[in-house]
Amino acid sequence: MRGIATAVFAGVALVAGACAYTPRTVTPVLGGEAQSSKIFAADGTLVTTLHAEQNRELVPLDHIARPLQDAVVAIEDERFWHHGGVDLRALLRAARADARSGKVVEGGSTITEQYVKNTLLDARRTVHRKLREASLAVQLEHNESKRQILEGYLNTVYFGNGAYGAQAAAGVYFGTGADHLTLAQAATLAGLIRSPAGFDPYTSPAAAMRRRDVVLDKLVALRWADRAAAVKAKATGLGVVPLAGPRYPAPYFVEQVKRFVLDDPAFGPTATARQAALFRGGLRIHTTLDLTRQTEAERAVATVLSKPDQDPAGALVSLDPATGAVEALVGGRDFFGGGAQAKFDLATQGRRPAGSSFKPLVLAAALLRGVPLSKTYSAPAHVVLALPDGRSWSVENYEDRAGGTMNLVDATVHSINTVYAQLILDVGPAYAVSVARRMGVASPLLPYPSAVLGTNDVTALDMATAYATIANRGMRVTPTFVTSVTSADGTALWQHHVERERALP
Structure with a gap:
């Protein structure tokens, strides 16, 4: 009983301290979060997503399926819609559970506190940090609506396997968008938040399924989900898609696109700034890549040089003589499987x-x-x-x-x-x-x-450009891999303009 009393007293003291503690900053800047950049082919097909340590794409709350919203609130903070940032009832419940077990078995942090911790605070577990977390949460509740806080939380919380936020998690685990998640999928994702590694559906599928079912039961208990729908969801498998490896179409072409952004001062005054823009800035890079021609180009090289253990590597560049648009590029035999040497681009770097x-x-x-x-x-x-x-x-x-x-x-x-x-x-x-x-x-x-x-x-690009000049009746056009670049919100950052010069009369 002494342990329980001490824990209860600590919870009350924490809330009182939170109300008295006044920090300088109380509003997370969601737009400052790292966002993945995307590279698109000429027809709008997504070629690959670029991100550094965090795979994240911000989306409004209306683009996050309601089942996921409900599932996360149910399992992480069922009184989210009613408390003022710090939930004394949850703190006392967690304190009693921890006291009974002699260790931390239940978290008492609200969604608001977690959001503050994820965006404004470091990961140290100290009384001072907990006080600051609670204080910021209380003040944040005065500055933002519940929907704004939930939107921010769902865009920043970690779901495991490099996925930060609901949109990235929906793509990583189910190959879909956050707005298309089913009840079973939503429960699976919500269950990951407590322990992304412990409930990883790839490495611990049984634990992930049990956790999913706990979330479904919680939804039914709160009357936020129909019992029959929950039973049906429990009867399904996890249904996760294979974890995407590093492979993507036209890797040598993609490297040229990366190099373009990293070399152009339009995307930052320094190399560090351009690196941040490319891997954390949420760029939408539209390219000249023709996926059909790329497939044909790769097949052409592989057909002629069909014996990897005997034949040399080959390179190929296909471009539009009138616009300079590089539509296909093969820089070697196997970008992904041939080791570091295979990543050397024979088409643009390998002079022969x-x-x-x-x-x-x-x-x-x-x-x-x-x-x-x-x-x-x-x-x-x-x-x-x-x-x-x-x-x-x-x-x-x-x-x-x-x-x-x-x-x-x-x-x-x-x-x-x-x-x-x-x-x-x-x-x-x-x-x-x-x-x-x-x-x-x-x-x-x-x-x-x-x-x-x-x-x-x-290089192959040299010769393709020169021959294109002949095909274009003496007009040389500067080759390009990129047509436009926008920010995540659609703001135009760079637009290609065809550069022509009369080379032959």
Whole structure:
């Protein structure tokens, strides 16, 4: 009895202390909570969600299913709608239960106190912190309505597995939105709040189901749920979806989108600010990604390079010549399963010799110099050419092919090295390289005669941009991965504008 009396006295003293304690800040800033950013494909399909340590998406209370609202209040704070922030009755009940067991077995914190603790206070369990928690809760009840407090709480409380708030939890556990939760799902989520790890439906499904049923019984006892509906809910399994792993479509494309935000001062004056905006700022990033073409691009690379243990890795970039929209990008074989090396993007970072794909760029330079396509050159299997500095340059064709005399059209069709070696000397290596740069090759290019044979290292994005310039009748368009970026509330933050420049007349 002495223990119970002491506990009861402590509860009364706590409430009295809360009323006397006056803090400086009493209103949590819900908009300041970390929110997950989302990346969308061109057709609006969600590609992936980005978050750092917290997966959270704020939603208004009207977008949280009523069964979840009721279930959380029922199991966490059944007198929420009636107390003033601190519930003396709950404190006394918890104190008696703790005294009987000799340890803490029942919490006495109201939803308002929990909300304050989650948003304004540290996690230390001291008398001073408890007094501050209670005091803030009492004052918060004077500053905000019950609905506002419940909305804030349901957007910040932790449900386990990285999910903060009802919207994130509904997605993680059931693959749906908080507004579409069933009674059984709502009871499962409400039951997690007391101990997210202890009632984890993935690691402890039996405990999670028992806890869910406790919540359902509580709802029936309070007459907030129909008994028949609760019985039906108990008869169902947990129905959780598999925990989402790190995999998502077009990972190399997604990395380019991340890099865009992290490099652009429009999203923050410092690298730290941009990192926070990307992973905690709730950005809505709309991209140029065409998921159908992305699938086709991945299939094309996998089909040609079908033996991972023997074949080299491949890269592919597909973009719209008129707008510069990158619609598909393959940067390697397996971004997720190939270790750290596999995350290196061959399409945008991996420079490799251009090879014969560089010849059309030299041909473009020749046409600008006034060289007609009908001009003919000798096309021996092997030729030794004199360079302006007096040195000799030996060039041979692939498989020693010889063609006698050949015009530029046929030399291009058959990729004749000995013809193109003569052509770049007529055009001038420096001029040929300058035209390639104008066409969109961003990688460093050395103005050597051998450039025509593709000895310079370039990226797949370089070559896709240059070839797109040809397809766009000489108009170079700057490639882009992103069309627009908005904040979580829809405020426009960045809008893409097509950048065009005449590269070839």
